[in-house]
Amino acid sequence: MTTKLGLGIPMPLLAPSTATWAIPFAAYYIFLQNRVVLHRLSTKTYMGDNSSPSKSTSDPLYKSSRCQVNFIENVPLALMVALLAELNGANRTYINYGLGALFALRVSHAEFGVMSEGSLAMGRPVGYYGTQAVITGLIGYVGYLVQGYWST
Template sequence: MSTTIGLSTPVLAPLLPISGTFALPFSAYFTLLSYRVVHHRLADKQYLGDNSSKDGDPNNKLYLATRCHQNFIENVPIALILAAFAELNGGNRKVLTITLSALLAFRIVHVEIGLINGLGIGRPIGYWGTFATIATLGGYAAFLVKGYWGL
C-alpha cells in the first residue's frame, strides 16, 4: 500500500480559478493594444518614441495608441494582484467575477470610447471606474484578513 507524502494534487489545484479565468480576456485586450502601437509605428515609420507628429500633436494616432497601451499596463496588474490576494484569502467568487468583469469593461470603455479619440466621454468613466475597482479590491482583500490584525 502506498502513502502520499506532502501535498496532494487536489490541494494545489486550482488555487486561483477566478483570476485565472480573467487571464484570457485581459491578455487578449492587452495584445490588441500592443498590436495597435506596432501598427501605428510601422505605418508612420516611427520605430522609437511615442509621437510621430512633427508638431507634437496630442491627438497623434501613435501617441494615443501608446497611451492606451501604457495606461492598461499601469492599472490592470495591480488590480489582478489585489483580486488574487482576495481570492487566496477566501473571497467570494461571485463578487470577484463581477469586480473583474467591471474592471475589464471600464478598461475597454476608457480606451475605445475615451483615449483612442483623444478626450472622449469614456475616459473619465473608465478612469473613475478603474479607480473605484482597484480601491474596492484593495479594501476587500484587507477586509478578508481583518482577523489577522485583531479586528
C-alpha cells in the same frame, strides 16, 4: 475543483476567477500592443511617437501608446489585488463582478475615450474613475478579508 498537471496529478484550483479573467485581459493587451506596432510600422516611427503636444490628441500612434500604457499601469495591480483576495477566501462572485467591470472600464477608457476624436469622449472619465473605484474596492475587500490577522 481540481485540475490535472501534465503527470496526471490532481491539483486544486487556487484562484480560478482571477485566472479566468487573466485571459481576456491578456488578449486585449496583445490587441493594444499590436495596434501600437501597426502605427509604428505605418509611420516608420520606431522609437517615441514624434508628436508635438498640440497634435498629440490627433496622432494615432500617440493615442495607441497611451492606451497601452494606461492599461499596463492599472490592470496588473488590480489582478494582483484580486488574486490576493481570492487566495484569502474572497467570494468568487465578487471577484468575477469586479474584474468583469474592470475589463469593461478599461476597454471603455481606451476605445471610447482615448481613441476618440480629441481623446475626450465620455469613455475616458468613466474608465478612469471606474477603474479607481474597482481597485479601491478590491483593496478594501482584501483588507476586510485579512482583518483578523492584525487583531490577534
